[in-house]
Amino acid sequence: MSKSIEELKAQATQIRRDILRMVHAVNSGHPGGSLGCVEYFTALYGxxxxxxxxxxxxxxxxDHFYLSNGHISPVFYSTLARNGFFPISELSTFRKLNSRLQGHPTTHEHLEGIRMSSGSLGQGLSVGIGVALAKKLDGDSSLVYTLHGDGELQEGQIWEALMFAAAKKVDNLxxxxxxxxxxxxxxTDDVLSLGDLNAKxxxxxxxxxxxxxxxxxEAVIAVLEHAKSKTGNGKPVAIILHTEMGQGVDFMMGSHSWHGKAPNDAQLESALSQxxxxxxxxx
Known part of the structure; x- marks a missing residue:
């Protein structure tokens, strides 16, 4: 059942709480990018x-979704659980021994909602293209969605895949x-600038x-719906989505330092209070 904007906003806040608690509990994981992508995941699945x-x-x-930058698994797991793919209680097993919720998503764990093992960056676009082409061969009009980090675009495989998708008119992607x-x-500009990404x-x-x-x-929902309207016209569709790493937690925003660092007890308390x-x- 489709949720209202108010319900989705509340879910987004809850997903942020889940991310922080999951990473804190095992003192490992990637909260920064996960927090920044909450609106995308909430819009996509909600x-x-x-x-x-x-x-x-x-x-x-x-429709299928493939997470290429697999290190932001906390936001993916929370979104799946909060949308009924598997029990919410299973989030408490994140990164623990014998858990299905590994630090990077894996398919051999048979976790509902996971169709691709991702951790090695740069591979998700190639997988998405393959599935999109398979859907065309099957006469399946559904769409394929992929998500990538901007730093991930420094991987050469991404650019090979970008070229292939356009050449083969993969317009259901x-x-x-x-x-x-x-x-x-x-x-990213200091490590290896992407230059004018839109023009590229x-x-x-x-x-x-x-x-x-x-x-x-609401802006994310609108751009995703706009993207859907652009499919089927002979071109793959890209969305450049400007987000803030650590969004929602004041001391995590504006820095790369929370890319892969867990909050301590006091920091968790401060974050959850926000x-x-x-x-x-x-x-």
């Missing part, structure tokens, strides 16, 4: 994407770049949309 439950790995007749300007070693994607033959307010839920929600409950 409003935009067509999928069915219970989960089917084959997923015929439904919507690929979003989480453009927060930061990666594990610092600002267009030069590669993609339809390109850009949203400056990637942490505004993310109060009444409509959902902690696991």
């Amino acid at each position: 409003k935009v994407m067509n999928y069915k439950l219970p989960f089917s790995m084959e997923g015929k007749g439904e 919507i690929s979003t770049i989480d453009y927060n300007g930061r990666q594990i070693d610092g600002d 994607l267009r030069a590669f033959g993609w339809e390109v949309l850009e949203e400056k307010n990637g942490n505004d839920l 993310l109060y929600v009444e409509t959902e409950a902690d696991y």
Whole structure:
């Protein structure tokens, strides 16, 4: 059942609480990028994407999503649980021995909602293209969504895949770049600048949309719906989504230092105090 904007905003806050508690509990994980992508995941699974439950790995007749930057698994796991893919209580097993919720998503754990093992950056676009082409061969009009980090675009495989998708007119694909300007070693511009990414994607033959307010839920829903309207026209669609790493927690924003660092007890308490929600409950 489709949720209202108010319900989705409350869910987004709850997902942020889940992310922080999951990472804190095991003193490991990647909270920064996860927090920055909450609106994207909330919009995709709560409003935009067509999928069915219970989960089917084959997923015929439904949209697929592939997370390429697998280190932001906390936001993915929380979103899946909060949307009924598996029990919310299982979030408490994140990164623990014998858990299905590994630090990077894996398929051999048979966790509902996971269709690709991701951890080695740069591979998700190639997988998404393959699935999109398979859907065309099957006469399946559903869409394929992928998500990538901006630092991930420093991987050469991404650019091979970008070229291939345009050349083969893979127009049932919507690929979003989480453009927060930061990666594990610092600002993306300092590590290896992407230059004019919009112009580069267009030069590669993609339809390109850009949203400056990637942490505004309504804006994210709107750009995703706009992207859907651009499919089927002979070009793959890219969304450059500007987000803030650590969004929602004041001391995590504006820095790359929380890319892969867990908060301590006092920091968790401070962060959760900024993310109060009444409509959902902690696991």
